[in-house]
Amino acid sequence: MPLSRAKIAATAIRLADDHGLDGLSVRKIAKALGVGPMRLYDYVANKSELLDLMVDAVYAEIAEADQPAEWRATVLAIVHRTRAAALDHEWFADLLGARPRLGPHALAVGEATAAALSQAPGVRGIDDLQRALSVLSAFLTGALRAEVTERRTARSTGTDVTAWQTSLGPYLTRMLDTGRYPTVARLVVEGAHLDAEETFHHNLTTVLDGITRDPRR
Amino acid sequence: MPLSRAKIAATAIRLADDHGLDGLSVRKIAKALGVGPMRLYDYVANKSELLDLMVDAVYAEIAEADQPAEWRATVLAIVHRTRAAALDHEWFADLLGARPRLGPHALAVGEATAAALSQAPGVRGIDDLQRALSVLSAFLTGALRAEVTERRTARSTGTDVTAWQTSLGPYLTRMLDTGRYPTVARLVVEGAHLDAEETFHHNLTTVLDGITRDPRR
DNA sequence: GTGCGCTACCGTACGCCGTATCCATGAGAT
DNA sequence: ATCTCATGGATACGGCGTACGGTAGCGCAC
Structure with a gap:
């Protein structure tokens, strides 16, 4: 199943729900998705854009x-x-x-x-x-x-x-x-x-x- | 002139005014005060207490x-x-x-x-x-x-x-x-x-x- | 069939962060 | 002269966001 902005956002939301914004990092999202951290940057310019998505x-x-x-x-x-x-x-x-x-x-x-x-x-x-x-x-x-x-x-x-x-x-x-x-x-x-x-x-x-x-x- | 909670807070405020909260770090405050980063922890338990002070x-x-x-x-x-x-x-x-x-x-x-x-x-x-x-x-x-x-x-x-x-x-x-x-x-x-x-x-x-x-x- | 350029992905690395821990120094007491 | 102890410093750890160089696979020109 390929990555997508929606999938990334959904995973990020789940992590943020569980551990708060402070506990949210690009690396953890990537790990939860089973990919390397930098993969997310194929879909998102930076972390703040990811927050906008969420x-x-x-x-x-x-x-x-x-x-x-x-x-x-x-x-x-x-x-x-x-x-x-x-x-x-x-x-x-x-x-x-x-x-x-x-x-x-x-x-x-x-x-x-x-x-x-x-x-x-x-x-x-x-x-x-x-x-x-x-x-x-x-x-x-x-x-x-x-x-x-x-x-x-x-x-x-x-x-x-x-x-x-x-x-x-x-x-x-x-x-x-x-x-x-x-x-x-x-x-x-x-x-x-x-x-x-x-x-x-x-x-x-x-x-x-x-x-x-x-x-x- | 010795350090004090008030001096630390004042310096932190100046830095935050100039560079925003994101640009504020314990290390930079310490540098602005001419001391090592860990000195601040003699006056403050952690960074969030420092924010409370500010x-x-x-x-x-x-x-x-x-x-x-x-x-x-x-x-x-x-x-x-x-x-x-x-x-x-x-x-x-x-x-x-x-x-x-x-x-x-x-x-x-x-x-x-x-x-x-x-x-x-x-x-x-x-x-x-x-x-x-x-x-x-x-x-x-x-x-x-x-x-x-x-x-x-x-x-x-x-x-x-x-x-x-x-x-x-x-x-x-x-x-x-x-x-x-x-x-x-x-x-x-x-x-x-x-x-x-x-x-x-x-x-x-x-x-x-x-x-x-x-x-x- | 063979070589080539291009795209899509990946791992590594840099410079920063907060802070725990250990060490050096030196002043004051005995 | 020696010991005690507070003070300040250096180093280190684990984590962060993200820049960057490499590589594997594939369509295409010849």
């Missing part, structure tokens, strides 16, 4: 068309598929926003999002649309990055509260006991029980409400 | 206290200082959201932001506060990442429109000419003249308006 492959998962619906439902669907993809492929969140999204599938997702947003009330012209798109994708990028980061630290310190406290506790409680961070302290002590998905959805609603508010009061 | 040093710039003011003015000031820092230190945007923000100065910024947000109308309890903080910082993270990425590609392809068109044009216009991305095409052709800072401010306003809207209609 990213666009994930956008392909996100792009699956759903039947046309009201703008808000469409946006919600796309955004939630993106979140699902980022949780499946945590490295995807690391790359989000770090490179121009120009692959064909990324463009398809952008097109669907833009088309839906252009139907939203409060989005009146091309400038409004451009801005709406950029707030939404900024929020999405940041929220997914944060969620993935939190997940990773939870995994590395242990999920339960006691493990977390013993690992970060000494430093953090010392910090908070200085009394210089009262509000943060309150958040740590009294907060922290919110469900991640529900928070994401709530915040997304906040952003969409901001977009659709009437800008002239 | 990040918190930037948060120190952001944390400079301003006189107490109305909540929105305070938030605007902090956010705009963060943006300024990210434009001064583009690598900072790469790291934003990628690691837990727990340094003393990062905590100080978090504290000031949380304290201000807790005064905002529509933020009614600790859960509201937690959510408001997370939308805001998700937006901030994503927006800065996007702005820095755009800036970098602009710099690498050349600033003016013609250079951009000749570098990405062939691929992009071919893509857009397929007719599969009409809305994106409109955005590319008719948009693109918006000022970055003004867009940022507008989008920030959108998010803050979303936060302060009355959630019970």
Whole structure:
């Protein structure tokens, strides 16, 4: 079976899913494919192009068309598929926003999002649309990055509260006991029980409400 | 003059400003300080702790206290200082959201932001506060990442429109000419003249308006 | 049939990285 | 004068991305 860009990307994605972006190297991908490292460069100019390939492959998962619906439902669907993809492929969140999204599938997702947003009330012209798109994708990028980061630290310190406290506790409680961070302290002590998905959805609603508010009061 | 964590961080920051995170290595920092590479490990456990040091040093710039003011003015000031820092230190945007923000100065910024947000109308309890903080910082993270990425590609392809068109044009216009991305095409052709800072401010306003809207209609 | 150029593949090698480990030096204590 | 011990340096290891030279196979001109 001959090599191909798609096969390379698929293998790279599997490795990145298992070992993270830091654990991903051209040599390991090649070994997993049973070829010499330099073979990959027959299909790809350099490693960053390979990352672009991986990213666009994930956008392909996100792009699956759903039947046309009201703008808000469409946006919600796309955004939630993106979140699902980022949780499946945590490295995807690391790359989000770090490179121009120009692959064909990324463009398809952008097109669907833009088309839906252009139907939203409060989005009146091309400038409004451009801005709406950029707030939404900024929020999405940041929220997914944060969620993935939190997940990773939870995994590395242990999920339960006691493990977390013993690992970060000494430093953090010392910090908070200085009394210089009262509000943060309150958040740590009294907060922290919110469900991640529900928070994401709530915040997304906040952003969409901001977009659709009437800008002239 | 002996080494110190602060001196190391300052040198690392200068190098990262000049050559980016990819161009930053322990060996180069050591050389710039006129010592052997391994000396740095007397002050730092590993490279990622060094990055944490750098990040918190930037948060120190952001944390400079301003006189107490109305909540929105305070938030605007902090956010705009963060943006300024990210434009001064583009690598900072790469790291934003990628690691837990727990340094003393990062905590100080978090504290000031949380304290201000807790005064905002529509933020009614600790859960509201937690959510408001997370939308805001998700937006901030994503927006800065996007702005820095755009800036970098602009710099690498050349600033003016013609250079951009000749570098990405062939691929992009071919893509857009397929007719599969009409809305994106409109955005590319008719948009693109918006000022970055003004867009940022507008989008920030959108998010803050979303936060302060009355959630019970 | 024979020689030739071209393409497609491959292994080796270079210069870098983070960092573990061992060694030299020399100051201060006894 | 000798011992102790902190300080800084050199070396080395395993891994990285990728440049490059070689070679094996094949279509084709004569």
